[in-house]
Amino acid sequence: MIKVKNLHKSFDGTEVLKGINTSFEPGQTSLIIGQSGSGKTVFLKCLLGLHKPTKGDIYFNDKTYNDFTKTKKSLLRKNMGMVFQGGALFDSMTVYENVMFPLRMFTKMTKAEMDNRVTEVLDRVNLSNANDKFPSEISGGMQKRVSIARAIVNKPKFLFCDEPNSGLDPNTATIIDQLILEITKENNITTVVNTHDMNSVFEIGEKIVYLQGGIIEWEGNNKIIHNADNKDLISFVYSSNLFKKVRVAQQKGY
Structure with missing residues (x-):
């Protein structure tokens, strides 16, 4: 609160x-x-x-x-998790590497634990098939979902x-809205x-x-x-x- x-x-x-x-x-x-x-x-x-x-x-x-x-x-x-206006993804990193970045920076997880967590959040935002793609290779809506996945990978309060x-x-915006709402409810x-x-x-x-x-x-x-x-x-x-x-x-x- x-x-x-x-x-x-x-x-x-x-x-x-x-x-x-x-x-x-x-x-x-x-x-x-x-x-x-x-x-x-x-x-x-x-x-x-x-x-x-x-x-x-x-x-x-x-x-x-x-x-x-x-x-x-x-x-x-x-x-704290943050979803930036422009996504703020690292262009030189894959989707998988972008989401893993906070875990490498702020946790002492093993490689296996990080892999499991990244896989979990990417699956949650319906991007399990985009692991090896770079931000320039995916749509704007997908980039926002990557940004959300990265923001929640550390299980923020x-x-x-x-x-x-x-x-x-508008259609993609509604999808993002509902994703934010669902994640908020699921994780309190x-x-x-x-x-x-x-x-x-x-x-x-x-x-x-x-x-x-x-x-x-x-x-x-x-x-x-x-x-x-x-x-x-x-x-x-x-x-x-x-x-x-x-x-x-x-x-x-x-």
């Missing part, structure tokens, strides 16, 4: 995050949404420990990150995804997704945090978002013609 209390972050005197208070539960897919410049990326980087908050606390399982020793911070990072559906067609992971994809909001938004101007303007889930009493949020979510039609249908009770 992650708890955020009165989180502030400033750069050169400009306040980007202005007192964030929220929490993210294990076994739940939590989405951070908002327009460009709302503070989403800065918030995610604070959660990852890449930005040090100007003020406030972030708790991981009721222990504040500010009080962690260097050793405890290192252990926490080993319990926390999973962070930055725009996981970026550049994907605390999952936080930073996204612009409104399909993801309705597909897997078990918790939704809407940021605007560095402030949480709305919290809820995909079952109640269409009834949100926030004009900016409704305008943002239903900005496309597709979701305008969904909005009209919901209002008419279809």
Whole structure:
């Protein structure tokens, strides 16, 4: 579980995050949404420990990150999985080698144990036949699945995804969404997704945090978002013609 209390972050005197208070539960897919410049990326980087908050606390399982020793911070990072926007796969490594990389870096597993774990996660993301391929030889959707496999190979307690559906067609994006949701449930992971994809909001938004101007303007889930009493949020979510039609249908009770 992650708890955020009165989180502030400033750069050169400009306040980007202005007192964030929220929490993210294990076994739940939590989405951070908002327009460009709302503070989403800065918030995610604070959660990852890449930005040090100007003020406030972030708790991981009721222990504040500010009080962690260097050793405890290192252990926490080993319990974090990250799916990057561009995949961030190593071009010179095969799919199998990419997924094995965290095990070589952060564990003392034997070669046989690493082989078994890599095989297990690749099978879980339906890529057991792509072991020897290089990232350039597989599709964008397959690359994202490799990135997810690599992120979970160390059995993390926390999973962070930055725009996981970026550049994907709608059908492939839905597959990635469902994979993230299933893995979160199966392993009781605390999952936080930073996204612009409104399909993801309705597909897997078990918790939704809407940021605007560095402030949480709305919290809820995909079952109640269409009834949100926030004009900016409704305008943002239903900005496309597709979701305008969904909005009209919901209002008419279809």
